[in-house]
Amino acid sequence: MYRLKLYNVDDASNKHTILDLAEGISEVSSATLERQINSIDSSNVDLFHSFIDKTGFNIKSFKTMLEIFNTKKNKFEFRGRVITPDHSMESSGEFKHHLTFEGAKAFLKDSLQKQSFEFDKAPIDLLKLVINHHNSEVGTETYKRFTVGTVDVPKPVIPVDEAYREEEKYFYRYDDKDTLSTIEEDLVNKYGGTIVIELTESENIIHWYKDYAKEKTTKIALGENLQNIQYKIDPTDIITRLKPFGVSSETANGQEIKLTIADVNNGSPYIDIPELISIYGVQTGVVEFSDMYTPATLKAAANKWIKEQNKKVANVSISLDALDLELIGLRPDSLEIFNVHTVEVAPLNINEKMKIIGESIDLIQPHNKSVTIGDKPWTMEDVQKQIARERTREVERKLVESTKALNSKIGAVSNDLQNVTEGFNQSTSTLQSNIQSQQQLITGVTPGVTLSDINGFQPIKNSTLNVGLGVFKVDPQIMDATVQVKDGFYVSNSQSPVQFDAYSVMHHQRYLRVIFSSFMDSSATGVIEVFSYDGVATTYYNSITIDAVGKENQKVNELLIDLGKPTKQILNFYFRIKSNSAVNANVREIYVGTTDY
Secondary structure: OEEEEEEEHHHOOOOEEEEEHHHOEEOEEEEEEEEEOOOOOEEEEEEEHHHHHHHOOOOOOOOEEEEEEEOOOOEEEEEEEEOOOEEEEOOOOOEEEEEEEEEHHHHHHHOEOOOEEEEOOOHHHHHHHHHHHHHHHHOOOHHHOOEEEEEOOOOOOOOOOOOOOHHHHEEEEOOOOEHHHHHHHHHHHHHOOEEEEEEOOOOEEEEEEOOOOEEOOOOEEEOOOEEEEEEEEEOOOOOOEEEEEOOEEEOOOOOEEEOOOHHHOOOOOOEEOHHHHHHHOOOEEEEEOOOOOOHHHHHHHHHHHHHHHOOOOEEEEEEEEEEOHHHHOOOOOOOOOOEEEEEEEHHHOEEEEEEEEEEEEEOOOOOEEEEEEEEEEEOHHHHHHHHHHOOOOHHHHHHHHOOHHHHHHHHHHHHHHHHHHHHHHHHHHHHHHHHHHHHHHHHOOOOOOOEOOOOOOOOEEOOEEOOOOOEEEOOOOOOOOOOEEEOOEEEEOOOOOEEEEEEEEEOOOOEEEEEEEEEEOOOOOEEEEEEEEOOOOEEEEEEEEEOOEOHHHOEEEEEEEEOOOOOOOEEEEEEEEEEOOOOOEEEEEEEEEEEOO
16 A cells, blocks of 8 residues: 655665565565644654665665655655664664654755745735745755645735734744744744645645645444544643733833732732632633733733633543554545544543544554544533543543453464464375365366355355365354354344454465355344454454345355465454344354465
C-alpha cells in the first residue's frame, strides 16, 4: 500500500525504493507517519545497514528526501527532508540508522518575508503575496516552492459602528519573520481557517480552507474497529473566581494601577462562580478588559465573559487505536486526518460526530492506526453529567481482561505445537504424496477435474485439493460456553464477541484465507471476527458481516488477512461471533488455509 523512496536533492533522478511490500522490498525495520492539524508532518524510519552497504547511499542532513506514495489511493502522502539522522552501533556489532524527516510545510521556514503592510485586501491575495515572495527567496531550490490552491476564507466585513477598528483591515509583514510564522500568526490567527498541504509529483500546493472537514459514514465503535481508547477531561484552564481588570492608569509617582470592580461589587474585586467552585474548588484567575473605562462597564463585561465560560468549562480529548478496515475492503472510509466520524463507546457515554485532528500510521502494518479526536469544549451540563458517571477507566480494564483467559488457554497448545514442528516438517513430503494419491482416487485419471459443493466452494479445483498444510485446528477446541452447535453451525445470540474456534498457523505464506457460510435466524445482522493476539496487542484482524436471513439463504464469505513477509513463526488465530441484536447468528467454517495469492 505504501511505497517509500529515498533520494538526495542533488541527485533527485536516482530514487531508491526502501519499502514496497507489494514488490517484496523492505529495507526498513520500522516506518511511521505522524500528522497533526496545524502542524508539520513527520516520518520516522529505521533503515537497515545492508541498504547502505549495497547502495553506498550517503545520508545528508536537510538534503536527503523521503517520499511516501499511497499505491491504493494513487497519491503522495508525504514529502520531506531528514533533520536528525542517528547512526549507532549496538554491543552486538549491528549498525542502525534512525532517520527523522519533517514534511514539505517546513520548507516555508527557509525564507524570511519582506517588510510591508497591505490595506483591505482579500485573504487569497495576501496568501499569494506571501507565497510569491517565498518562492523568490528559495531561488534555485525549486522543490521548496509552493503553488496557491483553493482559498475559501472570506474577506471579513467590519461594521462601521462603535466596534469598528480600522487597523483590522491592515496586514503587516516583517523582515525578521519566516514565511511559515507569517502565515500561521498573521493570516490564520487573524482570519481563521486551516492550512492544508497537497503534494503531487512535481508540486507543493498550499490550500487555505475556512472549515476543512470530510464527513464519513464509517463509525469508530467498541466491538467493531476500536482497540483501545484514552478519554481525557482537562479543566486546567478553568477559572472559578474571576478578578477582572480594566483600563490602566498611572499614579503621581508613576506607579501603574488597573481599574477593578470593587466600587460596584460591595468592595470586592472578585466575582465567584458558585457552580464551578462546587466542582473544582476555588481557582482564581485574571482576565483583562483593557477597553473598559468604568467599574460598571467592567463588571458587565466580566459577567458576559462568565456566561461564555460556562460553555467551555473543560476540554475533552480522545486518543484511540483503531483498525482501519477500509484497507481490506470491510468499510467504505479510511480513518484519516480531517475526517469526521461517529464515535460510539457506550460505557463512556460517547455517541457523537467528532473530527480526527491527528494520526499515527504504521507504514508496514497500516491497518493499525492511532488517531486523536479533536479537543471538544464541555459545557457546565456536560461536566455535571460526567460527575454522575465517573466510569472513564472501566473500558480499558475490560478490553485488556477480555483476552487474558483466551490467551492462557491457547498457550499450552502453542507450546505443544512448537515441539512437534520438526516432526511436521519431516512428514510434509510424505503427506503431499498421499494427498496426490487421494486426488487421483477422487478425480480419476482425467486431469483438470473441479468439484463444487452447493455453496460454490471448490474443495477440489483442477485436480488439486485446497488444503492448507500450514494450518492446525487447536485441539481440544476452544469454544465459549454460550456457543451451541446445531446442524454443523456454531450458533450464538451474544451481543458481545464470543469465541467458537482457534487455529495455529505456520507463517510460511503471505495470506491467511478463511471461508465461512453464515446466516441469521431472523432479520438482523451479526459479525464474524478473525484476529491474532501476541500477548500484548492484536497483531492481525479482519471481520465480515452476517446479513443473510434463514438457512436456505446462507451466504458464503471469503476473508483474507495479509500476514506480510513470511517469518516461519507460529501465529495463533481466534474466531469469534456476535449478534447485533438478540437473534441467533449461525456460522460454519468451509476452509481455513494459507496462500501466496
